[in-house]
Amino acid sequence: MSQQHIKEYVGDKSVEEIRKDFPILSQKVNGKPLVYLDNGATTQKPLTVINAISDYYKEYNSNIHRGVHALSQFATDKYEESRGKVRAFINAGAEEEIIFVRGTTEAINLVAESYGRSNLSSGDDVIISTMEHHSNIVPWQMICDNTGATLKVIPIDDNGVLMLDEYERMLSSNTKIVSIVHQSNTLGTINPVKMMTEMAHDKGAVVLVDGAQSAPHLAVDVQEIGCDFFAFSGHKVCGPTGVGILYGKKDILENMKPYQGGGDMIRSVSFEHTSYNDLPYKFEAGTPNIAGGIGLGVALDYLVSLGMSNIAAYEKELLLYARQQLTGMSGLRIIGNAEQFGGVVSFVMESAHPHDIGTILDTEGVAIRTGHHCTQPLMDRFDIPATARASVSFYNTKSDIDALIVAVDRVSELFG
Amino acid sequence: MSGLNDLYQEILLEHNSKPRNFRVVEPHTHYKEGFNPLCGDRILLYMDVKDDVVVDIGFQGSGCAISRASTSMLTETIMGQKIEDINQVFEEVHKMLTEPGAELDVNLLGDLEMLSGVTDFPVRIKCAMLSWHTLKSLIDNSSEPVSTE
Numbered sequence: 001m002s003q004q005h006i007k008e009y010v011g012d013k014s015v016e017e018i019r020k021d022f023p024i025l026s027q028k029v030n031g032k033p034l035v036y037l038d039n040g041a042t043t044q045k046p047l048t049v050i051n052a053i054s055d056y057y058k059e060y061n062s063n064i065h066r067g068v069h070a071l072s073q074f075a076t077d078k079y080e081e082s083r084g085k086v087r088a089f090i091n092a093g094a095e096e097e098i099i100f101v102r103g104t105t106e107a108i109n110l111v112a113e114s115y116g117r118s119n120l121s122s123g124d125d126v127i128i129s130t131m132e133h134h135s136n137i138v139p140w141q142m143i144c145d146n147t148g149a150t151l152k153v154i155p156i157d158d159n160g161v162l163m164l165d166e167y168e169r170m171l172s173s174n175t176k177i178v179s180i181v182h183q184s185n186t187l188g189t190i191n192p193v194k195m196m197t198e199m200a201h202d203k204g205a206v207v208l209v210d211g212a213q214s215a216p217h218l219a220v221d222v223q224e225i226g227c228d229f230f231a232f233s234g235h236k237v238c239g240p241t242g243v244g245i246l247y248g249k250k251d252i253l254e255n256m257k258p259y260q261g262g263g264d265m266i267r268s269v270s271f272e273h274t275s276y277n278d279l280p281y282k283f284e285a286g287t288p289n290i291a292g293g294i295g296l297g298v299a300l301d302y303l304v305s306l307g308m309s310n311i312a313a314y315e316k317e318l319l320l321y322a323r324q325q326l327t328g329m330s331g332l333r334i335i336g337n338a339e340q341f342g343g344v345v346s347f348v349m350e351s352a353h354p355h356d357i358g359t360i361l362d363t364e365g366v367a368i369r370t371g372h373h374c375t376q377p378l379m380d381r382f383d384i385p386a387t388a389r390a391s392v393s394f395y396n397t398k399s400d401i402d403a404l405i406v407a408v409d410r411v412s413e414l415f416g
Numbered sequence: 417m418s419g420l421n422d423l424y425q426e427i428l429l430e431h432n433s434k435p436r437n438f439r440v441v442e443p444h445t446h447y448k449e450g451f452n453p454l455c456g457d458r459i460l461l462y463m464d465v466k467d468d469v470v471v472d473i474g475f476q477g478s479g480c481a482i483s484r485a486s487t488s489m490l491t492e493t494i495m496g497q498k499i500e501d502i503n504q505v506f507e508e509v510h511k512m513l514t515e516p517g518a519e520l521d522v523n524l525l526g527d528l529e530m531l532s533g534v535t536d537f538p539v540r541i542k543c544a545m546l547s548w549h550t551l552k553s554l555i556d557n558s559s560e561p562v563s564t565e
Contacts, residue, residue, distance in 0.1 A: 352481065353480035353484075354480075355455055355480035355482075356424075356481045359539075360420060363420045372455075376456070379456070385458070385478045414420075415481070416433075
């Protein structure tokens with residue numbers, strides 16, 4: 001299995017060079033070189049991001065949007081510059097449409113709580129799918145409970161592909177919100193969100209696209225998709241934890257009530273009346289994660305320098321290689337076989353439970369995720385308790401995949 | 417790598433592939449579900465107690481090799497025990513898994529000692545303990561489902 005691979009490139013930068021930008025990747029784990037294949041959970045950070053966070057605290061730590069002093073002004077400029085980078089990254093129409101939140105989970109909760117509460121009532125439908133992450137299920141269950149709306153779920157076929165004819169049947173004038181994952185964190189399936197958005201718009205519903213797993217792996221253009229909301233997390237695009245983005249169309253955001261009250265989101269406050277700030281600040285109560293926001297911008301710089309289409313092409317090659325290698329192994333079944341896929345390969349083995357696979361792989365230095373991946377209804381759909389999931393990033397190599405295969409072989413040896 | 421072989425000893429793997437008492441006990445006097453919400457391991461433990469003695473015990477559910485083998489061994493150990501003696505076994509298993517290096521009563525543990533390799537893998541200790549916590553809660557008569565988180 002120690003075959004030689006030709007030198008790998010993402011666009012015109014070699015993966016060997018890319019890996020030098022990520023200090024964490026050069027370490028050993030359990031005496032073996034780290035093979036990090038848990039990028040669906042969180043990605044590693046390039047040195048530029050780590051330095052940007054440290055520079056903020058070392059050189060210009062101060063609060064933003066309110067100080068008249070130099071450091072505050074500088075920090076504000078850097079933070080707002082980051083907002084501009086996010087706008088460009090997903091091709092939003094305006095910076096006011098970019099709201100900093102804690103992550104995808106908070107973004108979805110914001111929409112459910114603010115848009116959902118005002119626009120849902122008994123007799124209305126919210127549509128999600130079988131392959132949603134818990135964070136795109138539970139907020140909708142909560143708001144449906146509170147408003148009397150009904151939650152409907154698009155089924156999937158055995159390959160892990162949405163049944164769009166069922167979706168079409170489900171849509172009606174009662175449909176108020178469709179919230180759908182762009183790329184499944186468990187199956188890798190990439191959903192046709194543009195078409196699904198058009199179908200929902202035809203019925204007058206708004207559409208949220210959960211981009212937590214798509215933003216790291218493919219070029220996202222929210223105007224091309226046409227969705228009303230798009231959410232993603234900083235830490236899955238090589239940025240820091242604790243920061244994420246909600247994109248929303250300006251006319252919709254303007255008509256929404258604030259999600260949280262506090263400082264920064266107001267224009268004026270008296271005990272009789274409070275008027276709210278303009279977009280995007282109306283949705284950004286309190287001192288934000290300033291270092292995180294700045295770090296996110298630097299992370300996006302890094303991705304853009306490599307080129308999202310180059311990243312997508314390279315990762316596809318890696319995943320095809322992984323799937324090809326795993327497909328040949330006896331007693332192993334890949335979960336999720338959509339034609340359009342990215343990011344991950346999930347599998348189960350007849351002889352070993354995913355947690356045992358995970359432990360054995362760890363002793364070989366191979367880090368993967370095992371469990372239900374916060375998609376328990378999806379596990380039920382496939383009648384499995386859990387899967388082992390290898391998820392790639394552009395800094396992975398075919399040698400990483402080889403190490404995965406050797407480790408999976410070791411599982412077969414032990415468990416027969 | 418020796419750690420891995422200590423963890424997945426032959427007896428443990430054998431209990432995993434051919435678990436003892438893997439069945440519903442009917443009728444039963446005691447039933448309890450143990451669940452690990454983070455990893456999804458689920459144990460359904462059934463016990464039939466007459467005159468304070470466990471006359472039958474069985475389990476169902478799904479989980480990793482560690483939790484399955486641990487539960488299988490549990491049923492072998494507890495079968496025929498007096499209820500009042502179970503707590504002592506629980507405490508000994510708990511000590512073995514959570515206090516590495518502690519002096520152990522090997523006679524009391526028997527085959528259960530095979531689980532000691534888990535201590536080198538801290539994230540897996542809860543896999544081995546799930547059924548034991550379920551058993552303890554079952555004899556303590558708690559009505560809440562057991563969770564290791």
